[in-house]
Amino acid sequence: MNDQPAAAPDSTAARVALWRALHVQADAPPHVLEDEVGLQLLAPAEDWRSRGDMDPQFTRPFRASIVARARFIEDLVVEQVGRGVAQYVILGAGLDSFAQRRPDLAARLTVFEVDPPEPQAWKRRRLLELGFGVPDWLRFVPVDFEAGDNWRQRLVDEGFDPGKPAVVVSTGVSMYLTKEANAATLREVAALAPGSTFAMTFLLPLEMADPDVRPGLEMAEKGARASGTPFISFFTPPQIVALAVDAGFATARHVSAADLGERYFAGRTDGLRPPANAEELLVAST
Numbered sequence: 001m002n003d004q005p006a007a008a009p010d011s012t013a014a015r016v017a018l019w020r021a022l023h024v025q026a027d028a029p030p031h032v033l034e035d036e037v038g039l040q041l042l043a044p045a046e047d048w049r050s051r052g053d054m055d056p057q058f059t060r061p062f063r064a065s066i067v068a069r070a071r072f073i074e075d076l077v078v079e080q081v082g083r084g085v086a087q088y089v090i091l092g093a094g095l096d097s098f099a100q101r102r103p104d105l106a107a108r109l110t111v112f113e114v115d116p117p118e119p120q121a122w123k124r125r126r127l128l129e130l131g132f133g134v135p136d137w138l139r140f141v142p143v144d145f146e147a148g149d150n151w152r153q154r155l156v157d158e159g160f161d162p163g164k165p166a167v168v169v170s171t172g173v174s175m176y177l178t179k180e181a182n183a184a185t186l187r188e189v190a191a192l193a194p195g196s197t198f199a200m201t202f203l204l205p206l207e208m209a210d211p212d213v214r215p216g217l218e219m220a221e222k223g224a225r226a227s228g229t230p231f232i233s234f235f236t237p238p239q240i241v242a243l244a245v246d247a248g249f250a251t252a253r254h255v256s257a258a259d260l261g262e263r264y265f266a267g268r269t270d271g272l273r274p275p276a277n278a279e280e281l282l283v284a285s286t
Contacts, residue, residue, distance in 0.1 A: 007118035011227070013094035014042055015053055016172065019063035020070070020097075022049065026056045027272055032264045033067040033074070037097035041126045061213050065274040068260040069281060073169050073199050074098065076283070080167045080197055081108055087166035089155065090114060091185070092173040095123065099138045110137050112160055114151055117142035152188055165195035165286075172279075175203040175231045176224075179243075182233055186247035186284070196286040198249070204277045205234045213275040237280065244284040255281035 008014075017038025024031055026049075048054060077088055077098070086109055090096050093113035099106045113120070120142050127134055134140070139158045143149045156162060168189050174182050189198040206217050221231045235243070237254040244252035257274040260281075265273045 007122045009042075009095055009119045009122065010229075012172065012224075012229075013119070014038075016066055017042060017095040017097075018044070018048060018054060019059060019066050022054060022056065022059065023063050023067045025049070027063075028268075028270055031067075032064075033071045035067075035070070035097055035101060037100045037132075038095040040130055041095060041123065058216065060272060061210075061275040061278075062216060064265070064272050065257070065260075065279055068257075068264050068274045069171055069201055069279070071264055072255065072260060072281065073171065074102070076169075076197065076199055077109075077167055078105060081105060083195075085165050085167055085195065085197075086110065087160060087164060088112065089160070089166055089168040091151070091168065091170040094119070094172075099135075100127070100132050103135070107135070107137055110139060110159060112139045112141050112155055112158060114141045114143050114155070116144060163193055165193045165197075168192070168196065168198045170198075170200040172201060174200055174235075175233055176229055177233055179233050183243055183247060186244055186249070190244075190248035190284070190286055192286055194286050198244075198282075198284045200282050201279050202235045202240050202282060203231065203233070203279050204236060208236070208277040210275045210277060213278055217278060240282045244282060248286075249284035250286055252282060252284040255283055 009017075020033060020035040021039035024034055024036055053059065088106075088109045089112045090098070091114045093115045096113065099111050099113075115123075120140050124134060124140055141151070141154050141158050143151045143154050145151070152162070160166070170185070177185070186198070189196065206214060206221065209217050224230050237256070241252045241254055257276045257278065257280055261273045
């Protein structure tokens with residue numbers, strides 16, 4: 001991965017994409033999510049699976065969490081499309097592959113991927129190089145968050161209709177933002193048209209995590225701090241639901257790891273299951 005240019009996705013986005021691929025390659029079927037697109041985009045060295053952060057046993061609960069949240073959000077999008085929603089916004093899109101894996105569904109939407117300009121340009125170039133293309137319904141929305149860009153205005157500039165409902169998602173982002181920044185994002189989405197839905201992941205306080213995954217989470221927290229992007233915000237489920245209601249959402253609910261386990265991992269005999277009290281989901285509606 002070190003031979004990638006500076007504009008390539010950051011290490012966290014790359015790791016998430018590789019864990020998705022590892023799920024397909026290392027875990028027994030049925031797979032919760034079939035996604036090797038990120039692996040194709042990254043084109044890591046052939047020995048990528050021998051990296052320490054790809055160890056099949058150590059990463060098992062974390063990759064289960066990653067594929068579970070992605071599958072849940074994809075199912076949520078399917079549900080909302082069935083209700084007539086035609087706009088899908090991915091905040092901090094990274095190496096999200098919905099548009100490439102599900103063009104049948106994505107073509108019924110306008111998909112807006114919001115990300116910093118440089119890694120987004122890298123992704124666009126790789127999609128073209130690999131022959132995936134960039135269809136008209138896929139809109140890249142470059143936003144320089146550090147410079148204070150208004151992501152909602154950037155969306156409108158790219159064709160987003162604020163008068164129509166949308167599905168908006170944000171995964172793996174909230175822990176890097178202050179509580180005030182998370183509240184501001186919630187208020188922005190809560191102000192969208194009635195019938196809009198927001199799904200975001202949040203990290204529970206590390207001391208609440210299952211003992212078997214706490215060392216991995218603490219290692220991730222230490223690595224994030226060392227790289228200059230520390231974990232800042234942690235929420236209990238009641239806190240994040242209250243924050244959403246205070247932001248103006250009509251409804252808000254917590255989706256736990258146990259909920260995801262029952263939905264996507266029931267009947268498995270290999271122990272693959274997302275860990276409790278680690279990263280979980282908030283779903284809120286306007």
